[in-house]
Amino acid sequence: MPEIRARPAPGGDTRNYGLPFTLDGIEKAVSIRIEGLSRNLVADLPDLSLDLLEIAALVYGCDAAVSRGGPVDTRLGRAWYRDFQIEVPVRCQNLWTRKDVRTALSEVLNFVSGDQFKFTFTAHPGAGGHQEFFKFSPDDGWQADRVMMFSGGLDSFAGALEEMFEHKQQVALVSHFSATKIAPRQKALKAALEGRCGPKSCKHFPVKIQLGKGGNKETTYRTRSFLFAVLGMIVAQSFGRDRVSFYENGVVSLNLPLVANVVSTRATRTTHPKTLNLMTRFFTGVFERTAKIDNPYFWRTKTDVVETIARLGLAEKIRVTNSCADTRNRTEQHPHCGRCSQCIDRRFAVLAAGLEHEDPEEAYAVDLMQGARREVRDREIALSYVRNALDYEVMAPPDLQSCFPEVTDSIGSLGVPPQVGLEQVNALLQRHGKAVAGVMRTKAPKDPAPQSLPALFGDTQREPRLRAGPKVPVAPSPVLQARLILTLQSTSKITINDKIELVGPATVRLLTILAEQHLEAAGAGLDPFDYPCTEAGKLAGLLDVTDESLRRQISRMRGDLRKRFASADPTLSDEFEIIENVPWSGYRLAPDRVDVRRKT
Structure with a gap:
């Protein structure tokens, strides 16, 4: 169970705010850069918003710093679920220690990530005085009618264009980026929107928050959507707005598995309807007034989104979107x-x-x-x-x-x-x-x-x-709910379902190679039907046999297992095909039949 303890940030260059924390005693930090927020917006930023920002950044940093299993997860992906114990200093301690707020925070994070988050909130020494947090730029008093998340993808670009051009709204575009290759595209799309809708139709608020260099151990970033929502809500509350919109087509938002067994948090839950409801409940409780997170594009398909861009006259910018x-x-x-x-x-x-x-x-x-x-x-x-x-x-x-x-x-x-x-x-x-x-x-x-x-x-x-x-x-x-448990007992013995013992050197060596590959794929969080194969030539080389000898060995093993399964357990008589031969790819353990364990 990872234990995280955050500390108040030291003073220094406000253009790069470092939030230090320890993860199981190891020093780490989250870098927060919000140079795109305007001076008048941040001048009145309350302690509550600063608390929200630090909590979200810390959660995002912990998510990235703790692997969901590593390259070889001997528990077959069970490390996907993590339990976090987080201690964080806050300025509004009375609010954060309220049971309803803590429960709502944990519920939204647990659903989005699949993990368990438990918080302890301590008093922040900067309460009531820590305001100048970022580098600011001058502003002209511009106000937002709508606040939306802007990734630079087709859906958010279409949503921004529709709000600005068709509904004549002034829109605050809030972005998060970690890759410098994305930022230029967001800027180009913002310029295209201004060219189509007018110079005051939108303002862009780019944000960069990331774990310190070399700290990333996990790249699924399931809590990033919570960070997005917090950033959007901080901007919305500063403009006196009670709504932040994610624009994403409903087919993606539904979170249905693309491949069988790709369920739960292995597919994104960024704009899942339940996610948005839980976020709305959480923010409404925190701000003690309506604070809604919604998705106006839930009932649209991706084709609808593309057609919207064309209908509103910016089809030539489709190629710029990411x-x-x-x-x-x-x-x-x-x-x-x-x-x-x-x-x-x-x-x-x-x-x-x-x-x-x-x-x-x-x-x-x-x-x-x-x-x-x-x-x-x-x-x-x-x-x-x-x-x-x-x-x-x-x-x-x-x-x-x-x-x-x-x-x-x-x-x-x-x-x-x-x-x-x-x-x-x-x-x-x-x-x-x-x-x-x-x-x-x-x-x-x-x-x-x-x-x-x-x-x-x-x-x-x-x-x-x-x-x-x-x-x-x-x-x-x-x-994966497997019916066959293949256990690596040692370099010379493998058991299946604790009933069948395999000791032949050739068989054990073959299965061990494929089992290690199977464990690595599971530990990396791959979907079972995406587990890679070992090419026949490479596998034969590892076993020091010819391709033809490899085929004969696998055929003999299948026949032997058929008989032994039938003898040990008649219900397994059709399960001898534990090795798959995928055309053009090679061999792998059947991901829908086999669960690999390593005896320790």
């Missing part, structure tokens, strides 16, 4: 990787809207329709995206609830009768599915390149299909 999750490997030539689910979603939406000329295919390192997807993870992400969309197209509400029971969390947070909410969500997903299916039927080349999405998906799959029946519901847990 969608890719792989910011680290971004280049000027390829600002989008084309492999992550965000890139795939973006490209399908642009094609469905008929605006591909505004989003050149050469901007993607891997083209949606012709690019080769050689990695198992890349193939599964793309194929699962399409499979789900085609299911959505023909899915009835009862099927939706049966296939994706986690949708209940969303429906229960919409403020409408459950059946009405289910039907509305189903209709949203059907529209999304129809758009994706239309692209697959009309845009896929007749002669697709090898390992491209259309080639992998198969010609017959491009036609509309009727569901053969609902999928088996997946339990809402990121831990």
Whole structure:
């Protein structure tokens, strides 16, 4: 259980405010840079807002500093869930020690992250006097009608454009960035909005908060959405506004798993309806007045978002927006990787809207329709995206609830009768599915390149299909519910379900190599169906055998296990295929059948 103790920040350069803390006794710090906030906004910033900012920054720093399992998690991903004990000095101690406020804070963080957060609030020595926290710039008395989070993606750009151009609102754009490659795009989009809507239509409030150099151990950053909301609410309260908006299409907000078993916090919960409700409850309690977090785009698809940008006259700026999750490997030539689910979603939406000329295919390192997807993870992400969309197209509400029971969390947070909410969500997903299916039927080349999405998906799959029946519901847990427990006892012995003992050197060596790979994938937080394979040639080399000898060894082992399973436990007689051979990729332990443990 990580223990975190924050200390009041020392004086110094207010352009780079360092919030020091210890993590299990090790010194760390969170850097907070908010140079974009104006002088008149911050001049009256109360102690309560400073407390909020420090709590959110500290939580974000702890999230990044503590791994969810590391490269080899012998507990098969169970370290995904973490328990934090945080002690933090606050200026408004009477507020933060109130039971309702502490409970609301823990609930929103627990849901967003999947972790447990427990707080102890001590008195801050700077209460009532620590105000000049940042470097300020002069301001002209500009006021905001609306406050929204602005990432520079398609959804937030469309939302800003719609508010400013169509609704004639003056909008405060609040951004967080950690990668310097994102900031120029946000600035360019802000300039485009001003050019379209007028010089006083918006103001940009960029924020940079990050853990000290070299401190990052975890990159899922599930608590970042809470940090975003806090920054937005501080700006909103300073302008006398009671509302902060995230603009994100409803298909993403629903948090349904892209791949079976990708559930809970392994998929983002940034704008999940329950997240927004919990945040609203928390901020309303903290400020003791209405403080709402909402998502005006919940009932829109990504295609709707793209069409909004075109309808309002800035389609040429689509290419400037950023969608890719792989910011680290971004280049000027390829600002989008084309492999992550965000890139795939973006490209399908642009094609469905008929605006591909505004989003050149050469901007993607891997083209949606012709690019080769050689990695198992890349193939599964793309194929699962399409499979789900085609299911959505023909899915009835009862099927939706049966296939994706986690949708209940969303429906229960919409403020409408459950059946009405289910039907509305189903209709949203059907529209999304129809758009994706239309692209697959009309845009896929007749002669697709090898390992491209259309080639992998198969010609017959491009036609509309009727569901053969609902999928088996997946339990809402990121831990794979395996039926076979393969235990690494030593370098010379492996057991399966504590009933079958394997001691043959060749068999043990083969399974150990694949088991270590399996553990590493689980510890890295990969989705089970994205676990990588070891190429046949590489595996044969590690075992010092030929490719043909490797195939014979695996075949013999399968036959032996079939007999031994049938003898040890008749219910396992069909479970001898514990090693998968994935075409073009190699071998791996079957992620839907095998759980690996290491005896310590």
